[in-house]
Amino acid sequence: MSINNPDVDLTRYQRGWDKLREIDGEAGERVIAALQDIAPDFARLLIEFPFGDIYSRPQLDLRAREIAVVAALTALGHAAPQLKVHLHGALNVGCTREEVVEVIMQMAVYAGFPAALNGLAAAREVFAQRDADAAAATSSVG
Amino acid sequence: MSINNPDVDLTRYQRGWDKLREIDGEAGERVIAALQDIAPDFARLLIEFPFGDIYSRPQLDLRAREIAVVAALTALGHAAPQLKVHLHGALNVGCTREEVVEVIMQMAVYAGFPAALNGLAAAREVFAQRDADAAAATSSVG
Amino acid sequence: MSINNPDVDLTRYQRGWDKLREIDGEAGERVIAALQDIAPDFARLLIEFPFGDIYSRPQLDLRAREIAVVAALTALGHAAPQLKVHLHGALNVGCTREEVVEVIMQMAVYAGFPAALNGLAAAREVFAQRDADAAAATSSVG
Amino acid sequence: MSINNPDVDLTRYQRGWDKLREIDGEAGERVIAALQDIAPDFARLLIEFPFGDIYSRPQLDLRAREIAVVAALTALGHAAPQLKVHLHGALNVGCTREEVVEVIMQMAVYAGFPAALNGLAAAREVFAQRDADAAAATSSVG
Amino acid sequence: MSINNPDVDLTRYQRGWDKLREIDGEAGERVIAALQDIAPDFARLLIEFPFGDIYSRPQLDLRAREIAVVAALTALGHAAPQLKVHLHGALNVGCTREEVVEVIMQMAVYAGFPAALNGLAAAREVFAQRDADAAAATSSVG
Amino acid sequence: MSINNPDVDLTRYQRGWDKLREIDGEAGERVIAALQDIAPDFARLLIEFPFGDIYSRPQLDLRAREIAVVAALTALGHAAPQLKVHLHGALNVGCTREEVVEVIMQMAVYAGFPAALNGLAAAREVFAQRDADAAAATSSVG
Numbered sequence: 069m070s071i072n073n074p075d076v077d078l079t080r081y082q083r084g085w086d087k088l089r090e091i092d093g094e095a096g097e098r099v100i101a102a103l104q105d106i107a108p109d110f111a112r113l114l115i116e117f118p119f120g121d122i123y124s125r126p127q128l129d130l131r132a133r134e135i136a137v138v139a140a141l142t143a144l145g146h147a148a149p150q151l152k153v154h155l156h157g158a159l160n161v162g163c164t165r166e167e168v169v170e171v172i173m174q175m176a177v178y179a180g181f182p183a184a185l186n187g188l189a190a191a192r193e194v195f196a197q198r199d200a201d202a203a204a205a206t207s208s209v210g
Numbered sequence: 211m212s213i214n215n216p217d218v219d220l221t222r223y224q225r226g227w228d229k230l231r232e233i234d235g236e237a238g239e240r241v242i243a244a245l246q247d248i249a250p251d252f253a254r255l256l257i258e259f260p261f262g263d264i265y266s267r268p269q270l271d272l273r274a275r276e277i278a279v280v281a282a283l284t285a286l287g288h289a290a291p292q293l294k295v296h297l298h299g300a301l302n303v304g305c306t307r308e309e310v311v312e313v314i315m316q317m318a319v320y321a322g323f324p325a326a327l328n329g330l331a332a333a334r335e336v337f338a339q340r341d342a343d344a345a346a347a348t349s350s351v352g
Numbered sequence: 353m354s355i356n357n358p359d360v361d362l363t364r365y366q367r368g369w370d371k372l373r374e375i376d377g378e379a380g381e382r383v384i385a386a387l388q389d390i391a392p393d394f395a396r397l398l399i400e401f402p403f404g405d406i407y408s409r410p411q412l413d414l415r416a417r418e419i420a421v422v423a424a425l426t427a428l429g430h431a432a433p434q435l436k437v438h439l440h441g442a443l444n445v446g447c448t449r450e451e452v453v454e455v456i457m458q459m460a461v462y463a464g465f466p467a468a469l470n471g472l473a474a475a476r477e478v479f480a481q482r483d484a485d486a487a488a489a490t491s492s493v494g
Numbered sequence: 495m496s497i498n499n500p501d502v503d504l505t506r507y508q509r510g511w512d513k514l515r516e517i518d519g520e521a522g523e524r525v526i527a528a529l530q531d532i533a534p535d536f537a538r539l540l541i542e543f544p545f546g547d548i549y550s551r552p553q554l555d556l557r558a559r560e561i562a563v564v565a566a567l568t569a570l571g572h573a574a575p576q577l578k579v580h581l582h583g584a585l586n587v588g589c590t591r592e593e594v595v596e597v598i599m600q601m602a603v604y605a606g607f608p609a610a611l612n613g614l615a616a617a618r619e620v621f622a623q624r625d626a627d628a629a630a631a632t633s634s635v636g
Numbered sequence: 637m638s639i640n641n642p643d644v645d646l647t648r649y650q651r652g653w654d655k656l657r658e659i660d661g662e663a664g665e666r667v668i669a670a671l672q673d674i675a676p677d678f679a680r681l682l683i684e685f686p687f688g689d690i691y692s693r694p695q696l697d698l699r700a701r702e703i704a705v706v707a708a709l710t711a712l713g714h715a716a717p718q719l720k721v722h723l724h725g726a727l728n729v730g731c732t733r734e735e736v737v738e739v740i741m742q743m744a745v746y747a748g749f750p751a752a753l754n755g756l757a758a759a760r761e762v763f764a765q766r767d768a769d770a771a772a773a774t775s776s777v778g
Numbered sequence: 779m780s781i782n783n784p785d786v787d788l789t790r791y792q793r794g795w796d797k798l799r800e801i802d803g804e805a806g807e808r809v810i811a812a813l814q815d816i817a818p819d820f821a822r823l824l825i826e827f828p829f830g831d832i833y834s835r836p837q838l839d840l841r842a843r844e845i846a847v848v849a850a851l852t853a854l855g856h857a858a859p860q861l862k863v864h865l866h867g868a869l870n871v872g873c874t875r876e877e878v879v880e881v882i883m884q885m886a887v888y889a890g891f892p893a894a895l896n897g898l899a900a901a902r903e904v905f906a907q908r909d910a911d912a913a914a915a916t917s918s919v920g
Contacts, residue, residue, distance in 0.1 A: 145430030
């Protein structure tokens with residue numbers, strides 16, 4: 069993804085873009101692409117601040133960061149699309165399905181059973197999509 | 211802490227009580243003690259469900275669980291007393307101060323800067339209390 | 353629903369299961385069934401803690417409990433599926449449609465008009481489903 | 495409390511004022527008084543809409559309404575001052591201490607244990623204040 | 637919309653109805669119409685309090701009021717249908733598309749990126765609908 | 779405030795710092811100063827992203843931005859310290875006291891009366907502090 073704004077710190081932008089792809093993969097790229105028509109500057113800011121500034125910091129590994137974000141988005145309860153992106157992210161950086169389910173279950177204690185139930189529904193969708201993607205990849209190889 | 215209710219599953223209760231002490235230490239014990247006058251049954255349920263049922267499950271280690279709860283309580287924003295208890299908990303089970311500060315900072319992305327700023331204020335209080343406790347322990351030893 | 357875990361307190365589990373069926377009926381059973389593939393332990397915990405521990409307590413009758421949960425889920429605003437289950441629950445334990453509509457309307461004062469409007473949309477769906485179920489039952493009898 | 499605005503519907507205003515005094519008593523009057531310096535129109539609107547329009551409707555009795563509001567404010571978690579006013583209100587209209595504690599405990603299921611713990615802390619303060627007021631009244635009689 | 641309730645302050649009701657039409661146009665009328673089957677009194681209260689009492693006050697112009705409500709509903713995150721109505725409202729009273737997008741982007745700072753992303757998704761839908769309506773109007777004229 | 783990090787974009791940092799001072803004045807500087815002991819990097823990020831990136835954009839004037847943030851923080855309800863900083867900010871960039879009170883009152887419609895009441899309590903504190911500061915300035919001049 070190229071950018072033609074002379075005020076943009078390209079190092080920071082590139083670092084963010086690489087980190088976003090590492091964590092969220094295609095689900096993250098789709099979020100960025102979907103912003104181009106309505107708020108392209110926000111796409112850039114999303115790459116720069118969360119990914120270029122925060123996720124690139126070495127103080128916490130990506131596995132711990134994804135556990136934190138799955139917990140927070142489950143607890144907040146109003147961010148199902150972003151929770152799904154980060155469930156992919158958690159699995160992409162090495163968390164197991166059992167672990168992310170466990171984080172969501174734990175949120176029943178802090179945000180109530182409805183928040184946890186809705187988090188589990190998001191996990192079910194993400195797992196099914198990954199199974200379908202894996203099956204498609206296998207069959208196209210075969 | 212003894213309990214005289216024949217309907218209580220003592221194994222689960224004891225497991226929860228041990229887990230609460232392992233994670234939250236004295237801060238957790240104070241929460242339980244404070245409930246005795248107003249809702250002693252809720253103290254029991256708090257030991258049994260979050261600690262006896264959830265935190266005792268082996269699917270996630272305590273370090274990951276405390277990262278999850280620090281993230282969630284920072285993001286929710288209305289639970290400063292419980293966030294402080296779990297900042298102690300996170301440090302008790304092996305997270306560093308730098309790591310919990312980093313989790314709180316990351317929450318700026320998901321719940322906004324005010325939630326993160328209030329989380330950092332809670333961390334400052336917890337760190338100061340632990341420093342004071344350590345200083346008192348050292349001086350009483352000396 | 354049988355369970356083969358030797359650590360489970362069967363009395364508490366059975367008490368919870370009976371209470372869940374008494375309150376939420378088929379809508380509650382569907383919630384439990386939907387959890388079997390992704391988090392069967394969470395299904396068990398949902399039966400044990402909310403229903404076996406909390407709803408089974410005699411300190412508050414089920415009508416008051418359902419008014420409380422309809423109020424809370426309307427106010428929280430991020431739990432439409434669970435609000436619908438408990439609108440069925442409220443009607444199942446003796447609340448009238450007029451009463452649950454009134455509770456939702458009252459929430460405009462405490463959580464704003466959008467929360468109340470979304471609560472009323474949930475109530476419309478629940479009432480329509482119950483009317484359809486009643487019509488189907490009548491016609492199958494006739 | 496008199497009002498000199500010709501556009502005000504005095505019947506509705508008076509109905510609201512009477513209802514506010516019936517439910518919240520002195521705690522409610524203090525809320526209104528505190529608004530006079532900063533937003534006197536908001537004091538009027540608070541009397542007219544929540545109390546004149548909503549609480550005066552006969553579709554739900556005051557006991558059920560106070561259970562609903564204690565549940566909602568406990569669950570929302572950011573409204574401790576208003577929760578205290580309505581804990582007084584619930585007790586004023588006939589709920590027992592045991593019942594309001596039970597409603598707050600139930601909220602652990604829907605909004606998490608921190609929200610319930612903070613609700614119980616509010617209840618402890620309200621009960622202590624009522625005990626102190628009762629003791630003062632007794633001693634001044636004696 | 638006529639109303640046959642002798643207790644209703646017709647001036648206030650008419651003022652609210654006119655204000656609702658001025659701000660929200662057909663989207664607002666649809667909200668009112670949708671309430672007639674389930675809670676017609678709530679439709680009346682929605683006209684009277686938010687629009688008759690609040691939006692009719694001269695202390696703030698409608699452009700500022702719509703910026704405030706777009707900000708608040710984006711930040712709250714659980715009110716997508718009402719956010720869409722008020723995105724129409726903001727554009728109806730003179731805000732530009734660029735301005736409402738900017739308000740939503742600013743909310744990333746206060747409520748996190750997921751809330752802002754979901755707000756932008758609502759804006760995309762509203763802009764597309766207005767483009768479609770404008771195209772239909774042009775084609776029916778031609 | 780100087781900074782010795784070679785990776786920092788000094789133009790963006792300086793632009794953010796100037797904007798923070800323009801809007802929030804001393805209240806903003808105190809927020810930054812308070813972060814130096816616990817999370818100095820977060821102080822930098824707070825200057826860079828909200829102020830250097832967002833508030834510096836010309837698409838919305840500062841008066842509209844402060845109305846948006848007062849609305850959002852009042853509605854969210856868990857950010858009283860930040861609401862006070864931005865009430866100062868709103869008055870600093872040209873909003874009147876009457877206008878910010880009106881924005882807070884409007885939030886009763888979208889987030890409920892408790893959120894609005896707590897917002898008015900924050901406004902009362904801010905107005906009193908500004909009156910005291912003005913009195914002190916006058917007396918020190920005299």
